[in-house]
Amino acid sequence: MLMSQLYAPTLREVPAEAELISHQLMLRSGMIRKSTAGVYTYLPLGLRVLHRVMDIVREEMNRADGQEIMLPIIQPAELWHETGRWEDYGAEMFKLRDRHERLFCLGPTHEEIITALIRSEVRSYRQLPLRLYQIQNKYRDEIRPRFGVMRGREFIMKDLYSFDKDEEQLQESYTAMYEAYERIFARCGLDTRPVEADSGTIGGDMTHEFMVLAESGEAQVVYCDSCSYAANVEKAEVRLPEVEGEDAAETMQAMARVDTPGVTTIEQLESFLGSKADRFVKTMLYMADEKPVAALVRGDHTLNEVKLQKHLGCTTLALADSTTIEKVTGAPVGFAGPVGLSLPIVADCAVPVVRNAVVGGNERDLHLTGVNFERDYNVDTVGDLRQAEAGDGCPRCSGTLVEAYGIEVGQVFKLGTKYSEPLNAAYLDESGRERLLLMGCYGIGVSRTVAAIIEQNHDEDGICWPVSVAPYQAVVIPINPKDETQRDAAEAIYRSLSAESVSVVLDDRNERPGVKFKDADLIGFPLRIVIGPKTLANGQVEIGIRKTKEKYTVPVDDAAQEAAKAIQR
């Protein structure tokens, strides 16, 4: 490819709309352009990278016995009514009507449509296991699309669905996918970490998310500093603390009322009373399936709503509004406490052991001190309700949890019968008995993966593509294309590289060297071959490695061969 012909409109300045480095670089290097919020056009460079990632995904899916298909984007509403997700997905779905007023949606995911396909085609255990996948556009009307292709409303996803006859076979599928994912992300040059996760609206009992650890990640994860435990904070368990000796030994004080005018937050309370938040008990009022419930966590802890919802076994959970709070506690927001509260109370494990706690007094401007579990208040149930955080004990070993942010690039789910049951997808087993198919689904955000690769592979000058996904592996730059010797040498090297199946761009533009170097760095060609007067005088050309900034010279005649060798490494 000639640079003069390549449609890669690079930008010198950072577009105002882009905040994330990957978004800025994708726009600046001419990979993408925005069409409308959360919807992007891929220009040649962007599309080439997408294809490289897709190629890797395909290879690994095929290797794991996946068979590629293509499911429709437009899906009939009826199917979604059958699983109840027409409502559950709600405003998140792009919905449309045809001329006969029939309702459709643009597929946000494809469990329904594939299960509907399979239920009429798969009849026997002999046809199992079956693993089908596609690489397809998905549509989700995100509340707030942002970060370029990282969170778009139209995005590309690889989704594989597994159909198995029993739990053992499902586990094999799950493991095969898990391992395929590790290979895919490694081949993409990504440092990922699988973490245990909550299954959210997709449902199912076991799931891992594959996280690219990055400052810009939207998901918070914790991982152990000494074993392999890692989990999304929504899911992360907390090792129960041993009853702290000094706390338990402390003598119980008498409960006392303290006037705390206008003190409604933990921070204010800390400075007002001059004591630490770990001596406080926070009382949060929730509406669980429309009924009020109080949840207690220690002052310095954060309540985890996912855990609370599971603990309560409710289907809806939301913080109570201020009117409700005043009605059930008798005090404005900020003064709720467990003492004398007559509604269901659940407490995090760390709460009962707090001696002489400070709690809200259920009266305006009042808190109570010296409050003790059982003597002064009681709870209905105790459980793990709080968010894990850095410094907590690992639930699997004696290590300590560390916090990090991650970009979720993939997720594997065991779905079980969540979709085969409502959609009635069954097969006949060895004994002729009808049984429900066990399903799994396994997604990779392909477009998001491209952005994640940039997040992990860039420097102040631009992108540093791993060779495996680079839009072109090398660029050949003659310093002065008007110099015949340089031009001829450059063209010869360019042709030899092409002949050796190295994807290469020849920067034949009549630009000054600085411009070409800047563009090459920005676009991120892994390898750069510079033909200039300095080295050519000695019959040499320069090979430069984008990522390491390493440079060395080789004889002109060996250039293509040496470059190809460098790309192999």
Add this chain to the structure above:
RNA sequence: CGGGGCGUAGCGCAGUUUGGCUAGCGCGCCUGCCUUGGGAGCAGGAGGUCGGAGGUUCAAAUCCUCUCGCCCCGACCA
């Protein structure tokens, strides 16, 4: 959906408060000269429904009303 901000040339912005001549600047783009190891220089040039609609006024980028879009924070989410 709540809060905040922004729409002026391909990109980045000034001008709007206090209405006034032909709407500016930098980068990019085109032509020529010149230059060629890190976004050079000189000269000339093209490019604008000032997001849209309506209104006020002798006069609107500027004031008023409505509307569309985009960005950020929050709630939500793979």
